[in-house]
Amino acid sequence: MVKEQIKTKDLNLWFGSNHVLKDVNITIYEKKITAMIGPSGCGKSTLLRCFNRMNDLIDSTKIQGKVLLHDEDIYAQGANVTQIRTRIGMVFQKPNPFPKSIYNNVAYGLAIQGKHSKSEISHRVEQSLKDAWLWDEVKDRLHESAFSLSGGQQQRLCIARALANNPEVILLDEPTSALDPQSTAKIEELCVNLKNQVTILIVTHNIAQAGRISDYTAFMYLGELVEFGASDELFTVPKDKRTEAYLTGAFG
Numbered sequence: 390m391v392k393e394q395i396k397t398k399d400l401n402l403w404f405g406s407n408h409v410l411k412d413v414n415i416t417i418y419e420k421k422i423t424a425m426i427g428p429s430g431c432g433k434s435t436l437l438r439c440f441n442r443m444n445d446l447i448d449s450t451k452i453q454g455k456v457l458l459h460d461e462d463i464y465a466q467g468a469n470v471t472q473i474r475t476r477i478g479m480v481f482q483k484p485n486p487f488p489k490s491i492y493n494n495v496a497y498g499l500a501i502q503g504k505h506s507k508s509e510i511s512h513r514v515e516q517s518l519k520d521a522w523l524w525d526e527v528k529d530r531l532h533e534s535a536f537s538l539s540g541g542q543q544q545r546l547c548i549a550r551a552l553a554n555n556p557e558v559i560l561l562d563e564p565t566s567a568l569d570p571q572s573t574a575k576i577e578e579l580c581v582n583l584k585n586q587v588t589i590l591i592v593t594h595n596i597a598q599a600g601r602i603s604d605y606t607a608f609m610y611l612g613e614l615v616e617f618g619a620s621d622e623l624f625t626v627p628k629d630k631r632t633e634a635y636l637t638g639a640f641g
């Protein structure tokens with residue numbers, strides 16, 4: 390049975406006077422891959438960033454409505470934002486490892502929590518690198534700089550860094566758009582593999598990618614969630630004319 394992981398209720402967001410998200414009601418299911426597609430500027434990244442309160446960092450943001458993580462409103466007064474961001478990890482478009490060693494990129498978040506022993510940390514680092522399919526490539530060079538890795542390896546390192554906290558959800562914002570086709574394929578396969586352990590929400594402008602890896606797809610247009618459904622249905626029999634137009638390449 391599919392369980393609900395995140396749910397929004399009448400979510401609206403403004404950047405200043407720009408009404409960017411309009412009455413978004415979406416349910417993200419546990420341990421599934423949900424893809425968010427839609428033309429540039431339609432609010433995909435903004436919606437993704439609502440799920441770990443990253444828009445809070447932008448001064449002009451105004452948010453109305455609810456984002457429920459299971460039944461907990463992550464925007465409720467007194468919500469623990471640091472804890473939310475460990476439960477919901479994020480990976481960005483451009484690989485952004487810290488200027489640290491491969492090992493310390495993954496260990497850092499655990500080390501600053503100050504509640505894990507050295508051996509626990511080293512165990513989690515190894516497990517996270519294995520889960521991100523990077524361990525075999527880096528196990529003999531853990532103390533080299535993260536910048537010595539290729540772009541695809543750096544992105545898998547960022548995934549390992551997100552996994553180190555044992556998150557419930559990982560948000561990926563166009564994680565392969567800066568990568569070559571081979572590195573892209575590897576990350577797609579990795580995502581499919583990871584859904585055994587974590588809920589995945591991925592923004593992509595690559596419709597084929599959404600079709601290959603996702604269980605559910607959300608199509609957004611001009612700040613609205615136009616259509617949401619099982620990917621095999623949404624891609625074959627879209628219900629809304631705008632979804633159909635987008636899928637057939639009528640607009641970018």
Ligand SMILES: Nc1ncnc2c1ncn2[C@@H]1O[C@H](COP(=O)(O)OP(=O)(O)O)[C@@H](O)[C@H]1O
Nearest residue numbers: 404407409428429430431432433434435436447
């Ligand atoms: N940091 C920001 N400050 C102000 N406006 C922003 C910011 N980020 C995005 N926007 C605006 O919000 C809208 C949605 O952008 P975004 O969520 O990035 O779209 P997408 O990811 O679908 O391309 C756009 O009009 C964009 O200009």
Ligand SMILES: [Mg+2]
Nearest residue numbers: 433434435592
């Ligand atoms: Mg975006």
